[in-house]
Each structure stands twice: as C-alpha cells, then as structure tokens.
Amino acid sequence: MMAAWRDLPVVRPGDGRVTLIGLLLLLLGWEALARSLADTYLLAGPVQILRYLMEERALMARALTATLGNALAGFVIGNLAAILLAAVALVWPRSQRIVTGVALVVFCLPLVATGPILRVIFGPGDGPQIVLAALAVYYTTLIPLLVGLRAAPSGWLDLIQSYGRGRLATLVHVRLRVSLPYLFAGLQIAAPAALLGAMVGEFTGAERGLGVLTVRAMRGLEVEMTWALATVATLVAVLAYLGIGGLARMVLRDAPPILLAPPRASLPFGTGALRRLGSAAGVLMAVLVLWWGGIAALGLNPFFAKGPQDVLATLITDSDAAATRSLLAQAMAETLILLLPGYLAGLAVGAGCAVLFSLMTVVAGVVMPLAIALRSVPIVTTAPLVVLLLGRGATGTITLVAIMVFFPTLVACLHGLRQAPGQVMDVFDSYGASSMQRLIRVRIPAMLPALFAAARMAVPAAVLAVTVVEWLATGLGIGTLMARAASVSDYNLLWSVVALVATLSALGYAAVGAVETRVLRRYAPEQLA
Amino acid sequence: MAADRTPPPRIVCAGLAKTWEGGLAALRPTNLTFEAGQTTALVGPSGCGKSTLLRMIAGLETPSAGTVLIDGQPPAQLLRAAGLSVAFQDPSLLPWRTVRGNIELALSLARRPVDRQAIDDLIAMVGLAGFADTRPAELSGGMRQRAAIARALATEPRLLLLDEPFGAVDEITRQQLAEDLPGLWEARGTTTILVTHSVTEAVMLSDRVIVLSPRPAEVVADIAIPLPRPRFAQDARSAEFGQLADQVVAALSLGRARHDGPLAAQ
Numbered sequence: 001m002m003a004a005w006r007d008l009p010v011v012r013p014g015d016g017r018v019t020l021i022g023l024l025l026l027l028l029g030w031e032a033l034a035r036s037l038a039d040t041y042l043l044a045g046p047v048q049i050l051r052y053l054m055e056e057r058a059l060m061a062r063a064l065t066a067t068l069g070n071a072l073a074g075f076v077i078g079n080l081a082a083i084l085l086a087a088v089a090l091v092w093p094r095s096q097r098i099v100t101g102v103a104l105v106v107f108c109l110p111l112v113a114t115g116p117i118l119r120v121i122f123g124p125g126d127g128p129q130i131v132l133a134a135l136a137v138y139y140t141t142l143i144p145l146l147v148g149l150r151a152a153p154s155g156w157l158d159l160i161q162s163y164g165r166g167r168l169a170t171l172v173h174v175r176l177r178v179s180l181p182y183l184f185a186g187l188q189i190a191a192p193a194a195l196l197g198a199m200v201g202e203f204t205g206a207e208r209g210l211g212v213l214t215v216r217a218m219r220g221l222e223v224e225m226t227w228a229l230a231t232v233a234t235l236v237a238v239l240a241y242l243g244i245g246g247l248a249r250m251v252l253r254d255a256p257p258i259l260l261a262p263p264r265a266s267l268p269f270g271t272g273a274l275r276r277l278g279s280a281a282g283v284l285m286a287v288l289v290l291w292w293g294g295i296a297a298l299g300l301n302p303f304f305a306k307g308p309q310d311v312l313a314t315l316i317t318d319s320d321a322a323a324t325r326s327l328l329a330q331a332m333a334e335t336l337i338l339l340l341p342g343y344l345a346g347l348a349v350g351a352g353c354a355v356l357f358s359l360m361t362v363v364a365g366v367v368m369p370l371a372i373a374l375r376s377v378p379i380v381t382t383a384p385l386v387v388l389l390l391g392r393g394a395t396g397t398i399t400l401v402a403i404m405v406f407f408p409t410l411v412a413c414l415h416g417l418r419q420a421p422g423q424v425m426d427v428f429d430s431y432g433a434s435s436m437q438r439l440i441r442v443r444i445p446a447m448l449p450a451l452f453a454a455a456r457m458a459v460p461a462a463v464l465a466v467t468v469v470e471w472l473a474t475g476l477g478i479g480t481l482m483a484r485a486a487s488v489s490d491y492n493l494l495w496s497v498v499a500l501v502a503t504l505s506a507l508g509y510a511a512v513g514a515v516e517t518r519v520l521r522r523y524a525p526e527q528l529a
Numbered sequence: 530m531a532a533d534r535t536p537p538p539r540i541v542c543a544g545l546a547k548t549w550e551g552g553l554a555a556l557r558p559t560n561l562t563f564e565a566g567q568t569t570a571l572v573g574p575s576g577c578g579k580s581t582l583l584r585m586i587a588g589l590e591t592p593s594a595g596t597v598l599i600d601g602q603p604p605a606q607l608l609r610a611a612g613l614s615v616a617f618q619d620p621s622l623l624p625w626r627t628v629r630g631n632i633e634l635a636l637s638l639a640r641r642p643v644d645r646q647a648i649d650d651l652i653a654m655v656g657l658a659g660f661a662d663t664r665p666a667e668l669s670g671g672m673r674q675r676a677a678i679a680r681a682l683a684t685e686p687r688l689l690l691l692d693e694p695f696g697a698v699d700e701i702t703r704q705q706l707a708e709d710l711p712g713l714w715e716a717r718g719t720t721t722i723l724v725t726h727s728v729t730e731a732v733m734l735s736d737r738v739i740v741l742s743p744r745p746a747e748v749v750a751d752i753a754i755p756l757p758r759p760r761f762a763q764d765a766r767s768a769e770f771g772q773l774a775d776q777v778v779a780a781l782s783l784g785r786a787r788h789d790g791p792l793a794a795q
Contacts, residue, residue: 153619153621155617155619158584158589158617159621161589162589162613163608163611163614163635163639164608164609164613164639169638173623173638177623
C-alpha cells in the first residue's frame with residue numbers, strides 16, 4: 001500500500017487515459033442524473049445541451065467571439081502590466097513590497113462594483129470587460145514572475161560575475177530564462193481568469209457576449225440555456241488552460257510547474273514587525289496617491305469618480321455618515337455570515353477529500369487531472385447553475401463560495417500530500433507504523449504549506465464569489481448593496497463599499513499569509529529562506 | 530592558441546579574514562602569497578573555509594578584514610578584464626544550453642572570439658568528445674564537472690581557480706585529467722589555485738600544497754612539491770611522492786589536533 005502510494009505517477013493535465021475515463025464517467029453520471037430529474041426543470045444533460053448548442057449555434061458563436069475577443073485583450077494588457085511591474089521591482093528591489101502590496105489591493109477590488117464604475121467611465125462598449133479581464137489576471141502573473149526572476153541558483157550568478165559581467169548580463173543570460181516556466185505557470189492560470197473577468201464585465205451591462213446571455217438566461221429561468229452557457233464557458237476555460245500548457249511545453253520542452261497557488265513573493269529584505277508596519281503604511285500611501293492622482297490625471301467627472309476625500313466624508317464627516325456606516329455594517333454582516341462558512345467548508349472539504357483520495361491510490365489518479373482541469377473553470381460563471389439547483393437562499397451562496405475554494409484547495413493538498421519525504425516514510429515503515437500514524441505524523445504536516453497557500457489565494461476568490469451571487473441572485477449583503485448603489489447612481493456609497501471590501505480582502509489575505517508564515521516556519525522552513 | 534599573453538599574476542593575501550554575519554568565523558587573518566605561474570593546492574577538512582578563501586580571491590566574496598591584491602590590484606580589476614576563470618564545486622552549467630553552448634556563453638561573457646575548433650579540442654581533452662551537443666541533464670555528474678572544467682579553460686584565463694573540480698569524476702578519468710591539465714595551464718602561463726580534499730590529487734597537480742586547519746581556517750603547513758613535470762599516474766607510487774603525501778597527511782592531523790586541543794581540555 002505504501003509502495004503503491006509512492007509509485008503513483010506524477011499526473012499532469014492532459015495526461016492520457018485516466019483523465020479520459022474520469023471524464024467519461026462524469027458525463028455518464030451527469031446524463032443519468034439529468035434524465036432522472038427530467039421533470040424538475042433544474043438540470044440539463046449533455047445530450048440536451050448539445051442539441052441546444054446546435055440549434056442556437058449562430059447566437060452562441062457571436063457571443064463567444066465577443067467574449068473571447070475581450071478576454072484576449074484583457075489577457076494581453078493584464079500580463080503586460082504584470083511584466084512591467086515585475087521589471088520595476090527587479091530594477092529597484094526596494095520597491096517590491098510597495099509594488100506587490102498595491103497590486104494586491106487592486107486585485108482585491110470587487111469586480112462587481114468596479115464593473116459599473118468602469119461602465120459609466122467608458123460608456124457602452126468593450127472597455128469595462130477588457131479592464132476587468134486585465135484586473136483578473138495581472139496579479140497571478142506578477143507574483144510567480146517575481147519569484148521566477150529571483151529563482152536562479154547562486155552558482156549561475158557567480159559564474160556570470162566571475163567573468164566580470166554585471167546585472168544586465170545576469171538578466172539576459174540567466175534570470176529571463178529561469179523565470180520563463182514561472183511566467184508560463186502564471187499565464188496558464190491567467191487564461192481562464194481572463195475569461196472570468198470578461199464575463200463579469202458583461203454582467204454589468206454589455207451589448208453582447210456570454211455574460212449577457214447568462215444574465216438573460218437566468219432572468220428568464222431558461223434551464224437549457226443556463227447549462228449550455230456554463231458548459232461553453234467551462235470548455236473554453238479548460239481549453240485555454242491546456243492550450244497555454246501545450247505552448248509552454250513547446251517552448252520549454254518541459255511541462256511548466258503546476259502552480260497550486262501563486263507562491264509567496266520572497267522579499268529581499270527582513271520581515272520584522274516594524275518593517276512590515278512601514279511597508280503597510282507605504283502601500284496605503286501609494287494606493288491613496290494612485291487613487292487621487294489617477295482621477296485627477298484622467299480628468300474624470302467628479303460626479304461618478306470619487307476620491308479618498310469623498311469616501312472619508314461619506315463614512316465619517318457627512319451628516320448622515322452614521323446611517324451609512326450602519327447600512328454598510330449590516331450588509332457586511334449579511335455577507336460574512338455566508339462567506340465564512342463557505343470559505344471554511346471549501347477548505348475543509350478540499351483538504352479532507354485530498355486526504356481521503358490519497359488513501360485510495362486509484363481514485364487519486366482519476367481525480368487529480370480532473371480536479372486540475374476543473375480548477376481552471378471560472379466557477380463564478382457557473383453561479384447561475386448553483387442558484388438554479390440550490391435556490392436563492394443561504395445554501396446556494398455558501399455552496400458556491402465553498403466550490404470556488406474547494407478545487408484549488410483539493411489540487412494543492414493532493415500535491416502537498418505527495419511531498420511527504422520518501423526517506424521519512426521509510427523510517428516510519430521500519431518501525432511498522434500504521435497507515436493512520438503515517439498520515440497524521442508525516443503526510444498531513446507535509447500537506448500544510450500547500451493548504452495554507454491555497455487558503456491565502458482563496459480569500460479574494462471567495463469574496464468575488466459571494467459578491468457575484470448576492471448581486472445576481474440573492475438580494476442580500478454587500479454585493480447587492482453595490483448593485484443598488486450603482487443603479488441609483490449613489491457613487492459616494494459605491495466607492496466607499498469598494499474601498500471597504502478591497503481593504504478587508506487585502507487584510508484577510510495578509511492575515512492568512514501571517515498564519516501561513518508561522519506554519520511554514522515549523523513545517524517547511526526552506527520556503528521562507 | 531594564445532596570441533598576446535600577459536604574464537600570469539602573483540596574488541598577495543594580507544591579513545585576509547572572513548567572519549559570517551552572525552559571528553561564525555570562516556577564516557582567521559591569513560597572509561599568503563601565490564607565485565606567478567605556480568599551481569597551489571589548498572587542502573583541509575570539509576567546511577574549513579577553503580572555498581571562502583577562493584571566493585575572496587575571485588572577488589565573489591567581500592573580506593571582513595585584510596586585502597587580496599592581484600599584481601597589486603584588487604580582484605575587481607582582473608574580473609573586469611575577464612582574466613579569471615572559476616570551476617565551481619557545483620558545475621553550474623546552464624541546463625538549456627548544450628556543452629558547446631555553455632562554453633560559447635563563457636567566451637561571449639569574457640568577450641573572446643568563438644573558435645569552434647578550439648572548443649572541440651577542449652571538449653575532447655576533458656574526455657567529452659561526441660557530447661558537444663548534449664544538454665547537461667543527459668550527462669553524468671562527472672561529465673558535467675568535466676564540461677565545467679573545459680568551460681573554465683576555454684577563456685584562457687590568467688588566473689584559474691578550481692574548487693574541488695574532480696569531486697564526481699571517476700578515478701580513471703581523474704588520473705587522466707591530472708596528467709593532462711597541468712601541461713595545458715603551464716603552456717599558457719596560468720596561475721592556478723586548486724581546492725581539494727584529496728591528498729594524492731594535491732601532490733600530483735601542484736608545485737606547492739598549503740594545509741589548512743578546521744574552521745576557522747589557518748595555515749598549518751606550506752609544503753613545496755619539487756617533483757619533476759610532466760607527472761604520470763604511476764609516479765604516485767614513487768617513494769618521493771609517498772614522502773610528500775605523508776607530510777601533507779601529518780599536517781592535516783596536526784591541524785585537527787590543534788583545533789580539537791582546547792575543546793578536549795574543557
């Protein structure tokens with residue numbers, strides 16, 4: 001049994017028969033379930049979806065073309081921005097904390113609110129979709145790229161230096177090439193994320209695209225259409241993910257590393273409390289300057305472009321500030337009560353399933369590639385399905401958040417469980433330890449770093465999921481508050497919510513990161529070096 | 530191969546010392562002179578600071594105290610003129626370049642012209658004929674080290690630093706290299722400093738063996754090796770060779786005893 005575990009081949013996405021069998025089983029089960037639930041009007045099976053897609057292929061093709069175009073534009077812009085930011089951090093290492101900090105805050109902006117704001121700035125057209133797609137991708141490219149640019153073994157750097165050459169030669173001959181696999185890993189995650197960004201942008205009132213049809217299908221309770229759209233979005237996301245993987249294999253002659261969650265940007269300077277406080281203040285300053293300066297530089301209409309001073313007035317100094325604050329607090333409470341259980345459930349079920357599958361080698365072989373493929377699905381675009389199946393109540397919301405967190409956690413933990421060092425396992429074998437003892441004492445500790453990396457990245461993802469469901473379906477919480485503020489043009493309130501949500505998500509991310517650091521110090525000190 | 534050769538440099542270390550951040554001493558203040566054109570071996574137990582000394586001479590590490598002067602200039606001068614080559618303990622070959630590609634990179638970093646035939650000759654000399662277009666991942670550990678040696682020689686350095694370059698090379702090849710290499714750097718006029726664990730290798734290759742104590746390193750013995758060149762593998766069985774090797778071994782144990790002495794007394 002032990003040997004079987006260790007002999008488990010490293011399964012890569014797109015890796016052959018096992019995946020195919022898993023996929024076939026999934027399709028068969030889906031079709032069977034759909035047929036048995038035929039009269040409930042909840043679930044459309046693969047055959048039904050295929051028939052619908054054939055009938056409506058012109059409509060679907062038009063929508064898909066529009067969405068793909070925007071996603072592609074956002075993908076290119078977002079990744080170029082990431083590369084540019086990485087270059088800044090490389091040229092000027094002291095700026096790295098500020099760059100990554102500001103990047104995180106911007107990444108945490110709730111797309112649900114930035115969408116409508118961008119809509120009034122850009123007017124009708126593709127602008128908001130492209131910007132949201134770019135916003136959805138740049139962070140997950142920036143962080144691995146920063147890690148990659150610093151990942152060269154010191155011997156290679158010594159070599160360049162021993163021939164009397166400097167930083168430029170090191171960059172050209174070593175760093176750029178070393179960072180390529182990391183860049184591709186980032187791009188691979190970015191491809192489905194760009195699709196997600198574009199679709200959320202379309203939710204905010206575009207003229208055409210998959211997102212527009214999704215909203216229409218949901219409003220009209222069109223079951224077949226909802227399922228068909230979710231299937232198309234899923235397929236396109238998985239294909240984009242696999243396509244970039246294939247491109248990477250061609251360029252690198254090797255599969256890119258499977259990035260479970262963007263690694264921590266290792267910072268070249270100490271991590272003392274004072275320094276951390278200093279860089280937090282620096283990030284805050286930089287965000288405020290960018291916010292205020294951006295509005296001034298672009299000459300945006302002060303009616304809808306609110307600066308930090310307006311938000312401060314809305315929340316503190318205005319005559320009705322107290323009322324605003326209690327409105328926000330109430331909405332936030334409604335959201336958190338669903339967000340936290342969903343987040344924790346997603347983590348727990350993801351880690352639990354990983355442990356369970358690890359005990360059943362064959363299952364792990366089938367599940368891993370499927371989970372990797374499904375992890376790339378922009379879950380939010382399937383939000384309408386969850387609402388359809390589970391209703392507009394708490395269960396639906398909690399489930400969607402949990403699913404959003406579940407897949408990345410599962411993949412990361414399965415991978416983490418494999419990291420259990422073989423020699424340590426041999427020592428346990430030599431003492432005749434039971435498989436439960438091995439699990440508790442070796443494998444689960446080895447899994448912890450991966451679990452926490454997933455937990456960190458899951459924070460913004462969970463916030464995105466909960467706000468989208470609230471906005472599209474439940475009529476509760478912060479997501480709905482943002483939608484309502486946008487629809488009545490209360491931009492003071494809208495910007496206040498954006499500032500609050502972005503701050504809280506970034507703080508949540510930092511808090512999980514702090515716990516992660518403590519865990520890593522004990523279980524994987526080499527990752528903190 | 531060489532056209533206009535500047536003579537090999539003389540290296541003077543004065544009061545050279547290294548203490549790591551956190552107070553761990555790697556090298557006690559040391560005065561050492563490496564004569565122009567000579568081959569000197571630095572021998573000592575693992576972790577004694579030999580590599581640190583080598584890296585400071587190469588200008589890759591900043592001394593905590595004292596100076597390194599190469600022909601009266603700081604190491605940076607020689608680095609800038611690309612007159613230095615290091616064969617590192619870890620071969621440090623770029624995995625995406627072939628053996629030839631790695632050597633060509635070194636030549637271009639050192640701003641030297643790329644001579645295909647010369648590269649092929651070097652590759653053959655280190656016993657890698659037929660592997661010029663192979664990537665490092667497909668080579669054994671010993672083959673990679675030999676590729677790194679070929680790369681270090683390719684730029685015809687005035688100062689050649691070898692940091693345990695034969696660690697993973699098999700015994701037969703190692704003997705062959707020990708016979709071939711000194712002739713090459715002698716012909717070119719190279720000052721060579723070799724860090725090694727192997728007493729036989731040190732005596733075989735060098736004009737002089739410096740024995741260092743366990744960390745923090747200090748010089749225990751400075752032994753001249755007046756054996757005639759060229760030297761061959763079977764020379765290691767001569768009485769004279771044995772005597773010199775015994776001297777080195779004795780100095781190594783002396784260094785260990787001096788180091789352990791104060792601890793044993795506690």
